[in-house]
Amino acid sequence: MSDNTGFSALHGAQWLGNQRSRFSLWAPDATHVSVVLDERIHPLHPVAEGWFSAELACLPGTPYRFRVDDEYEVPDPASRAQSGDVHDDSLVIDHASYAWRTQGWHGRPWHECVLYEVHAGLLGGFRGIEDRLPALVELGVTALELMPLNDFPGERNWGYDGVLPFAPDSSYGTPDELKHLIDSAHRLGLMVFVDVVYNHFGPDGNYLGRYAKGFFRHDIQTPWGDAIDFRRRAVRDFFLQNAFMWLRDYRVDGLRLDAVHAISEKDFLVELAQQVRSEFGGERHVHLVLENEHNDAGLLEVGFDAQWNDDGHNVLHALLTGEREAYYSDFVDHATDKLAVCLSEGFIYQGQPNRRGETRGQPSAHLPPTSFVLFLQNHDQTGNRAFGERLIALADPDALRAATTLLLLSPMIPLLFMGEEWGSREPFLFFTDHHDELADAVRDGRRNEFADFEVFADETKRERIPDPNAERTFQASRPDFARYSKDAEHAAWNDFYRQLLALRHGRIVPYLPGCRPLGADVLADSAVSARWRLGDGRVLSIEVNLSAAPCALSGERHATPLFISRNDALLDYRQGRLSPRVAVVNLEDHHE
Secondary structure (H helix, E strand, C coil): CCCCCCCCCCCEEEEEECCEEEEEEECCCCCCEEEEECCEEEECEECCCCEEEEEEECCCCCEEEEEECCCEEECCCCCCCECCCCCCCEECCCHHHCCCCCCCCCCCCHHHCCEEEECCHHHCHHHHHHHHHHHHHHHCCCEEEECCCEECCCCCCCCCCCCEEEEECCCCCCHHHHHHHHHHHHHCCCEEEEEECCCCCCCCCCCHHHHCHHHEEEEEEECCEEEECCCCHHHHHHHHHHHHHHHHHCCCCEEEECCHHHCCCHHHHHHHHHHHHHHHCCCCCCEEEECCCCCCHHHHHCCCCEEECHHHHHHHHHHHHCCCCHHHHHHHCCHHHHHHHHHHHCCCCCCEECCCCCEECCCCCCCCHHHEEEECCCHHHHHCCCCCCCHHHCCCHHHHHHHHHHHHHCCCEEEEECCHHHCCCCCCCCCCCCCHHHHHHHHHHHHHCCCCCHHHCCHHHHCCCCCCCCHHHHHCCCCCHHHHCCCHHHHHHHHHHHHHHHHHHHHHHHHCCCCEEEEEEEEECCEEEEEEECCCCCEEEEEEECCCCCEECCCCCCCCCCEECCHHHHHHHHCCEECCCEEEEEECCCCC
């Protein structure tokens, strides 16, 4: 049961105007709490249900920290910005002070999304990303997805070790610089999504357990330790207010919720979606996307737009690379049949047992194709490899072009990972900036993750895995866009992506509302044919062969397909054969 007593407060420091700010901390295990301003101690008043609060004279930009029971001082867990790193003073922020330049922006509908995932640090922070925006618009991207921005310890991190979820990390830029990035994106017609982490806090800089033990529940463990206790109203409000901050104060267009399978109270997710829809429903387009290993299709019927389709990635990766270890082993057997299920029904696992004998997933065939975000690469699937190899280093290039055609012209919502559109070969490695014993634990833990892989069974081979804490690991992961644009091979990949996205926006996107699958058939090993009826009644079909052998086609062939991933395969196609490593896309002009 939730401890919802009706009392609610805004976490953190709220600028009230007239040189006043209100400071509030939920500290149910504390006897008394003060706020330290300019080295002067100001007591907060106990209010109710573990809350301490007071209104004080204080201007935006003022550094502060909380003093608990006169024993220790901590940053604000709901800090809107930090003066330095996660252990330093928090800053009072006036979110209303930014002068937005883009007026009348209402976002874009979900079916127009082409997502592009980026890591802010690798692209030079908020200003560096802003410099890339025109190129993304020219490519055909419509939505920028920022990996987690929440303040993390040190200068380098994926963002999933964050401990201050309201504060953009200072190494990326200031809150106003983030707003300027979002403002500029909107002026160019780009949506902006932020990846938020509501399932855990990082191991360094989280003090909540000292004065608010009830923030966590010790009876449920996640991969990161004690689960967050969403049964408590103050805890729920902490994350609800965080979501509202991104959507209201930063005007982002959507949130991607990381690993919600690690949130035990699913009704919190329902409440979040309901409140977001209630507050931002109007004319504004606001989108909510899940990462959920459990394939919980029910959440896609209660206010969430879509889920990352890991099943789709995993089966395509297995077909492209032949890799069989770890979670790919769930997708190797009958892989072609599994791909057909993915294209016609969304999830592959809809209640079947996985390699561990655990049932996974719920039926999803009733959901529209746009309920699924499809990708060939992302931060997880690339960065969680020991050496962070991009798919271009693992797959045949013609097969990769065929799979990319499927990605960008299927009715699912496509997601690209930074640099993919240029055929980037720079790895994306796992990197952090921890020190001392924690650095050793993270490095050793990272290497031990791969102990079950045959190639790393020997401990000496695991020692070759890059140290996450070394700066060179971070630097090696930077996409080199300046070099790509001068290289013919990279430029050819970029032209390929641009051509596909132009077709998507011109011939497919306008007709995605009302789209429904018509089924998918196995043509041969690693070859499938899938069909969808678009909203205007026309039929979109994609035939893809990822194998090294041709296969026969049945039925009448179109003289000129909408798109073919290899021009030299057109003659075979007209003669009823699907060449090796090719994808062919057709769009019926007549209504069936």
